[in-house]
Amino acid sequence: MIPERHLNIAVLMLFFAVPAWALIMDEPFTITLATRAAILALAATGLNIALGLGGLVSLGHAIFFGIGGYAMGVLAFHAQTYTPMQLGGFEIAGTKSMPVIWLVALVASGIAAVLVGLLSLRTSGVYFIMITLAFGQMFYYFAISWRAYGGEDGLSIYVRNDFPGLNTLDPIQFFGLCATLLCLALLVFWRLARSPFGLALGAARQVPQRVETVGLDPVRLKLVAFVLSGMMTGLAGALFADLNRFVSPTMFSWQFSGELIVLVILGGVGRLMGPLIGAGLFVTLEHVLGDITDFWHVILGAILLVIVLFARGGVVGLFCGKARPDA
Amino acid sequence: MSTILVIEQVINGLQFGVMLFLMAAGLTLIFGVMGLINLAHGSLYMIGAFAAAWVAGLTGSFLLALVAAMAAAALAGALVEMVVIRRLYAADHLDQVLATFALILIFSEGTRWVFGSFPLYLDIPEALSGTVTLPGGIAYPLYRLVLIGIGLTVGLALWALIERTRIGMQIRAGRDDREMIAALGVDISRLYTGIFALGALLAGLAGALVGAIQSVQVGMGEPVLILAFVVIVIGGIGSIKGAFIGALLVGLTDTLGGIFLPEIFKLFTDASTATQAGSALASMAIYILMSLVLIWRPTGLFGRAA
Amino acid sequence: MxxxxxxxxxxxxxxxxxxxxxxxxxxxxxxxxxxxxxxxxxxxxxxxxxxxxxxxxxxxxxxxxxxxxxxxxxxxxxxxxxxxxxxxxxxxxxxxxxxxxxxxxxxxxxxxxxGPSQLAGQGCHENYFNVAWQNDNLHEAAGAWANETGYSNSFILAPNYPAGQDALTGYKRMYEGDLAGEIYTDLGQTDYAAEIAQIRASGADSVFFFLPGGMGISFLKQYADSGVELPVIGPAFSFDQGILQAVGDAALGVVNTSQWSKDIxxxxxxxxxxxxxxxxxxxxxxxxxxxxxxxxxxxxxxxxxxxxxxxxxxxxxxxxxxxxxxRGDFAFGPNHHPVQDIYAREVIQEDDVFTNRIIGTALEDHADAYAAECQM
Known part of the structure; x- marks a missing residue:
């Protein structure tokens, strides 16, 4: 067993070393892979707030990922075609500016998370899993039939959006942007887990009655966590859309919600670096196994099974043992 | 829109609901007794359909194909229970979701490995093809009537099994109090394997029956799986009666929504927009129904309070 | 790799x-x-x-x-x-x-x-060539063939997604008769009992459908068993060599449109x-x-x-x-999409294998509707 702090530092160093090596070796695709891992890790860190800290097994986090994606897609689409958006009599111009898009993505996914959270948190356990799944399906089918923005075909954005002072088309610069946001999100998660709010949330997860006796409303605590979680995943969606320069309803699919859970569990539920480790492993597996065989999903499935059955606590649990109750 | 058309659509909705019930019954039974969420239930449906298509191709007999479907699915179910699922009963829902998600990956690609990427052929038997005329002059496919009959029979048999037999008593006891049945000296692991195989058998039967009027292909299980989850959540997880009512509700909502929502929209807007918007809303209808039910009753129609 | x-x-x-x-x-x-x-x-x-x-x-x-x-x-x-x-x-x-x-x-x-319409029209590019067809082509041919056969009251259906909407638009672009009904189904839908009941009640004289992959197999099998005997027409996607064997008898005699057939x-x-x-x-x-x-x-x-x-x-x-x-002659139009003949085929059985036979030419030297929007 090694202290979790040491593992965390090692993971972060590896995370930055790989693209640095790729830059020197002129392997731009490896940088793209690292960027992909960073964005997935950001989405999974969002889920980790709900899942790890709040104990909310959401099988609908693709909702927020998709909303973030479509925030980028819709705004950039209007900027790209020079057509303003019609919004109840108002005309709003599209934009190619990342900060504006991120803000819209955060707000839009936050609002969605409030609505979905308010309704879903009336239930618990399996019912919660299933109702979030149902909301996800609603958004998925809506996106498919939303012809104005491509329906199932999705939207192609020809050029990546702009960030002041950077050339975002350069893989390493875009990686830097995503990595910075990921680090900020990790910081938020770390502070949150140790804050009075995080402690109360942890208590609400384990013994809801005790929280109520000190005058806190466990549902409200969980709702706040769910909204924060959704917003972070929404931001990741906007970045993911920019990485691919493309959005489509598959971002809303329940399989993606499932994959996000896989990422978190692979790394370690509730652990600071769990999502990053999970995302890094997932991207690597996908890349390496995909080369070996067309049937690589069978191997991925087998690996997941082994982890669930024999390595509870994911990679972090494997190296560092059980989490302290407050982390 | 004539009354006859409406009646015919209601029968269609019932038929769809009854098939969903076959899927949902196994899921809800497994959850009720063992407390397990099985995402891989759709894979057992697929295994049933593939086994049926394969045997029907070899022997030409639909009856043998059905038997093969049930046997293959039950066998696969029992095997999976003994190798994997057994270790998950004590785990939390999160681990169960993940492990059974992994099983989907393995089953789907494994099936494609064995049977290839093209859809398989399975047709309804000669004796059951064609239509019969119902009172009121509705020409309705005989096979679909048979499906309704089989579904209702299975429902009745399940009810009898659970309410009237010794095994049923153990199942009910297991649902109420897991420690108690161990104390009664029941071999729990045998009971659990049996229940899991029974659920799998029903899924395999549904896969074969439905496969004959649809296409037998990899990935056919997942859409049905999600619908079956909607069904058991609406009905209340663990309740067979709830699964039955929920299945009919979902079947009717889905079928009638697809017909009537575009018509309703046509009252407000032009035909083409109405068709598109109505169809869009119809595809979301059952999920809206499910959220409404859960907001009204957080543990479903017949579920017990958590 | x-x-x-x-x-x-x-x-x-x-x-x-x-x-x-x-x-x-x-x-x-x-x-x-x-x-x-x-x-x-x-x-x-x-x-x-x-x-x-x-x-x-x-x-x-x-x-x-x-x-x-x-x-x-x-x-x-x-x-x-x-x-x-x-x-x-x-x-x-x-x-x-x-x-x-x-x-x-x-x-x-x-x-x-x-061959999505965007890439044929405004989004065309000098480095993009389509060697198959523009998405609407086979549906347009189906509409033209319906005219030729004398259908005047078609019931048309497709899944509610862009390619499905394009399919119905493509059919209607060429088809000159009336519509007995127009339905969008769910993407991935497997049960068409409700739609078939509507077709039965609609008084149509023909059915046009675009349901690719497993959806088409399901529809054809259920349609054949429903007792509705209206002639069916569709694009080749539901009748290609890979799928036909899974549809079986239900597809026999169905007319479909294709730019290629094994008997060209x-x-x-x-x-x-x-x-x-x-x-x-x-x-x-x-x-x-x-x-x-x-x-x-x-x-x-x-x-x-x-x-x-x-x-x-x-x-x-x-x-x-x-x-x-x-396909015999092959040429590109100004937007790098094919200008080609599109045939009407009929599903037949040769020995044990289901396949297609050409029964006529639906459209000759047909180009797509978007070429004018393309500026390279």
Whole structure:
């Protein structure tokens, strides 16, 4: 067993070393892979707030990922075609500016998370899993039939959006942007887990009655966590859309919600670096196994099974043992 | 829109609901007794359909194909229970979701490995093809009537099994109090394997029956799986009666929504927009129904309070 | 990564410069739609093998029918493998995700299947060539054939997604009669009892449907068993060689429209059908013919110019389309989409195998409706 702090530092160093090596070796695709891992890790860190800290097994986090994606897609689409958006009599111009898009993505996914959270948190356990799944399906089918923005075909954005002072088309610069946001999100998660709010949330997860006796409303605590979680995943969606320069309803699919859970569990539920480790492993597996065989999903499935059955606590649990109750 | 058309659509909705019930019954039974969420239930449906298509191709007999479907699915179910699922009963829902998600990956690609990427052929038997005329002059496919009959029979048999037999008593006891049945000296692991195989058998039967009027292909299980989850959540997880009512509700909502929502929209807007918007809303209808039910009753129609 | 080093043995003997052109193929090799991708790939590889080309290195990847996987692979092919030419995508939504970015980075893209309207109209590009059809074409042909047959009250249905909406629009563009009904079904829907009841009650004289893959199989089987006996017409996608065997008797006699059929009479086609069957042990589908044609177009242009050294000359050579197509005459319109005959075929049974036979020409030298919007 090694202290979790040491593992965390090692993971972060590896995370930055790989693209640095790729830059020197002129392997731009490896940088793209690292960027992909960073964005997935950001989405999974969002889920980790709900899942790890709040104990909310959401099988609908693709909702927020998709909303973030479509925030980028819709705004950039209007900027790209020079057509303003019609919004109840108002005309709003599209934009190619990342900060504006991120803000819209955060707000839009936050609002969605409030609505979905308010309704879903009336239930618990399996019912919660299933109702979030149902909301996800609603958004998925809506996106498919939303012809104005491509329906199932999705939207192609020809050029990546702009960030002041950077050339975002350069893989390493875009990686830097995503990595910075990921680090900020990790910081938020770390502070949150140790804050009075995080402690109360942890208590609400384990013994809801005790929280109520000190005058806190466990549902409200969980709702706040769910909204924060959704917003972070929404931001990741906007970045993911920019990485691919493309959005489509598959971002809303329940399989993606499932994959996000896989990422978190692979790394370690509730652990600071769990999502990053999970995302890094997932991207690597996908890349390496995909080369070996067309049937690589069978191997991925087998690996997941082994982890669930024999390595509870994911990679972090494997190296560092059980989490302290407050982390 | 004539009354006859409406009646015919209601029968269609019932038929769809009854098939969903076959899927949902196994899921809800497994959850009720063992407390397990099985995402891989759709894979057992697929295994049933593939086994049926394969045997029907070899022997030409639909009856043998059905038997093969049930046997293959039950066998696969029992095997999976003994190798994997057994270790998950004590785990939390999160681990169960993940492990059974992994099983989907393995089953789907494994099936494609064995049977290839093209859809398989399975047709309804000669004796059951064609239509019969119902009172009121509705020409309705005989096979679909048979499906309704089989579904209702299975429902009745399940009810009898659970309410009237010794095994049923153990199942009910297991649902109420897991420690108690161990104390009664029941071999729990045998009971659990049996229940899991029974659920799998029903899924395999549904896969074969439905496969004959649809296409037998990899990935056919997942859409049905999600619908079956909607069904058991609406009905209340663990309740067979709830699964039955929920299945009919979902079947009717889905079928009638697809017909009537575009018509309703046509009252407000032009035909083409109405068709598109109505169809869009119809595809979301059952999920809206499910959220409404859960907001009204957080543990479903017949579920017990958590 | 799977690399097919074709003609590696030949290469050793002739000691020519090997693998100086790199072709990236992204196609669907796993999951529900894998049959189509496998056919395109096999048709393509057959053409390369017959030409004995040792200077073409293939990089083939499975997109799992997922747009983001396709984009990821495209990024890798362009950034890491540094391919000159890309091809292979089956589905329009994947093509829309990959093609605009790829051609903007200077890669040539030859489409062996998908032909979304955006890429034919305003989004056309000088480096994008479609060797199959524009998405609307086969539906337009179905509408034209309905006129010719004398249908005047059609019931039309398709899934509620862009390709489905385009299908109904395409049919209505040519069809001159009335509509008895127009329905959008769910994408992936498997039970059509409700729709068939509506068809029965509608008083239509014919049914046009576009339901690709498993949806079409389900619909046809249920329709055949419903006792509704109205004639059915549809595009070839629900009647290709891979799917027909799963539909069985239910498809017999159904008219479908296609730009290719195995009984088109020309030498190239006869040789293609024979050699494909010999090589892979199954009859080719229209997807296989499209893959085969795409490869031959590519080879014809490579004989003229090297895409990395002189892209302009290479592009001109592609535009000339100077190759023997399985469809007989083949020419590109101004937007790099085919101008071609589209046939009406009928499903028949030969021995134990279900297949198609041409019964007439639905449209001659047909171009697409979007060419005027294209400015290159």
């Amino acid at each position: 799977k690399k097919w080093m074709l003609g590696a043995a030949l290469c050793a003997i002739s000691s020519m410069a090997a693998a100086d052109v790199k072709v990236g193929m992204i196609t669907t090799l796993s999951g529900g739609g894998a049959g189509l991708g496998i056919d395109v790939r096999d048709g393509f590889l057959l053409a390369l093998e017959q030409a004995g080309r040792d200077d073409i290195e293939m990089v083939i990847e499975d997109d799992e029918r997922a747009p983001d996987a396709a984009v990821r692979i495209a990024d890798r092919m362009i950034q890491s493998e540094r391919v000159d030419i890309m091809t292979g995508i089956i589905w329009s939504n994947l093509a829309m995700a990959v093609v605009p970015g790829a051609v903007a980075q200077g890669v040539f893209y030859l489409s062996p299947n998908a 009479e020309n030498e190239t086609n006869a040789a293609f059908v024979e050699s494909f069957e010999a090589e892979y042990g199954r009859l080719p589908s229209l997807y296989a013919s499209q893959g085969f044609d795409t490869a031959n177009l590519l080879i014809s242009a490579l004989d003229v110019a090297d895409p990395s050294e002189d892209p302009d000359a290479f592009r001109e050579a592609l535009r000339a389309a100077n190759f023997d197509s399985t």
